[in-house]
Amino acid sequence: MTKLKLDKVTLEFFPRTGAPVLALDDVSLEVGEQEFAVIVGPSGCGKSSLLRLVAGLVEPTRGAITLDGIPVTRPGKDRGMVFQSYTLFPWLDVRNNVEFGLRIGGIPADKRRHISDHFIKEVGLEGFESAYPKQLSGGMMQRVALARALANDPEILLMDEPFGALDSQTRSLMQELLLQIWQHSQKTVLFITHDIDEAILLGDRVHVMTARPGRIKERVEIDLARPRHVDLLTSPEFIAIKRRIMGLIHDEAVRAMR
Amino acid sequence: MHRSRLDAYAAPKKEIPRSVYLTVSATVGVSVLLLWCLLSYGGFVRSDFLPTPVEVLRAGVDGIQDGSLAVNTAASVGEIMSGFILASILAVPLGILMGSFKIAEAAIEPVTNFIRYLPVSALIPLLILWVGIGIEEKVTVIFIGTLFQQLILVADVSRNVSSDLLDVSYTLGANRRTVVTRVLIPATLPGVVDTLRVTLGWAWTYLVIAEFVAANKGLGYFILNSERGLFTDRIFLGIAVIGLLGLITDQLFKLLRDWLLPWATESR
Structure with missing residues (x-):
């Protein structure tokens, strides 16, 4: 069943000086219920803009976006987001960061605590409830950001290169953790990355984007068995898919350089 | 050994031991005070231009x-x-x-x-x-x-x-x-x-x-x-x-x- 639908979405930017920039051109995309969808593309292809459109932070120039058949017009807690940059509230400790959405949603304290306990445990941060963000490592901060988004019980989780700023070891651990959590929660996920390994490891389906203006170039089904682990990266099936996506991306990267 | 330590202190944006830090601060402070004493008590500068610390x-x-x-x-x-x-x-x-x-x-x-x-x-x-x-x-x-x-x-x-x-x-x-x-x-x-x-x-x-x-x-x-x-x-x-x-x-x-x-x- 279709959860998220983008129908011929076009996004143009109008800079104060110079010609309008066509960031996304006629993008159509469907994400099914409980699907883990990944968008991969060269940098500058507008994949982050696409996610911001779904979040309702930006309005499309043309086209329609619907979640469960309801048009997206503004940001809302049904679409939780995790950013690449660290976006924890520095003045709140881990627990209060996780409870932020619940608190402004008027959820009573005992229920909030129950929920935050659950998700702090889920991301493996028990014992850090009263730590401030400045005391946490990058990986820990992104785990809190994930817990904070999940605590709101969103319909879809939007992730904009959430592990892009982490070192490769931490990134692998975070990928496994995310897979685990996704398996438990069965949330629909739309995940943006430029890392092909990450895209294949995580996704049910990988949408490859073209260089600017961004279009969906190809949809690749990832029929690798789940649960998946990082050691999958060296398997022949994985490498076959990777070769295919690399080819698609490479053409685009070259085109973007020209 | 000695040379290499001095060398380390001269590296930009590097921490130095707290003891070294305090010693340098105190030395400069005391030197300024000493210079003041020398100039005023030594009579190098007229007292209506530069008073003594006392x-x-x-x-x-x-x-x-x-x-x-x-x-x-x-x-x-x-x-x-x-x-x-x-x-x-x-x-x-x-x-x-x-x-x-x-x-x-x-x-x-x-x-x-x-x-x-x-x-x-x-x-x-x-x-x-x-x-x-x-x-x-x-x-x-x-x-x-x-x-x-x-x-x-x-x-x-x-x-x-x-x-x-x-x-x-x-x-x-x-x-x-x-x-x-x-x-x-x-x-x-x-x-x-x-x-x-x-x-x-x-x-x-x-x-x-x-x-x-x-x-x-x-x-x-x-x-x-x-x-x-x-x-x-x-x-x-x-x-x-x-x-x-x-x-x-x-x-x-x-x-x-x-x-x-x-x-x-x-x-x-």
Whole structure:
């Protein structure tokens, strides 16, 4: 069943000086219920803009976006987001960061605590409830950001290169953790990355984007068995898919350089 | 071995042992004091140009005993706090608006930038004409001098709040008002405290200038009056008191920041 639908979405930017920039051109995309969808593309292809459109932070120039058949017009807690940059509230400790959405949603304290306990445990941060963000490592901060988004019980989780700023070891651990959590929660996920390994490891389906203006170039089904682990990266099936996506991306990267 | 250690201390942006740090600080401090002693006691500089440390201390004791130090210090501190607090009350909210809402920026920034580059000392004659030479004039000088600097600095602080921080709040279900009150404003606090700390230092400059021009009390007046009688020791005393007050307020701001905002990263 279709959860998220983008129908011929076009996004143009109008800079104060110079010609309008066509960031996304006629993008159509469907994400099914409980699907883990990944968008991969060269940098500058507008994949982050696409996610911001779904979040309702930006309005499309043309086209329609619907979640469960309801048009997206503004940001809302049904679409939780995790950013690449660290976006924890520095003045709140881990627990209060996780409870932020619940608190402004008027959820009573005992229920909030129950929920935050659950998700702090889920991301493996028990014992850090009263730590401030400045005391946490990058990986820990992104785990809190994930817990904070999940605590709101969103319909879809939007992730904009959430592990892009982490070192490769931490990134692998975070990928496994995310897979685990996704398996438990069965949330629909739309995940943006430029890392092909990450895209294949995580996704049910990988949408490859073209260089600017961004279009969906190809949809690749990832029929690798789940649960998946990082050691999958060296398997022949994985490498076959990777070769295919690399080819698609490479053409685009070259085109973007020209 | 010895050479390599010295070599390590000369590397840019590298930590050095605390003991080395303190030794260097103390050595420079003591050297300055020694140089002062040498020049004054050694008779290299005339005593009405450069008093000895003991003469300055004695002037301090005299000033405490006859009450003049307390009166003048109280006058200056009173003026500076009034002007500074009034300016801050206005500058912090307006600065936050200016840095976050383009419409407020359009309204406030051009005029602020015009006034900001006027040396406030240039306004003193006009202010004397308008508000006289009493305490009101000193407070006004500090108010104007501080307000426009604070506006620009606070606006920068709020402009630098990451827009991702605001965006993530919207995706967590916050509305505009909640984003402003519960995200934008708390996010500016460390920068606002730093701004206040820096501008309070500047406020002393404006105050002393104002007191040089027309005053019958205050530390600036105390210094100027001492110069008229060639009481160099008292000039030194006045300067030292201002320096000391600056040091104390700066430390108080540091404590305030650590106490109020323990979550903030180190100040610049």
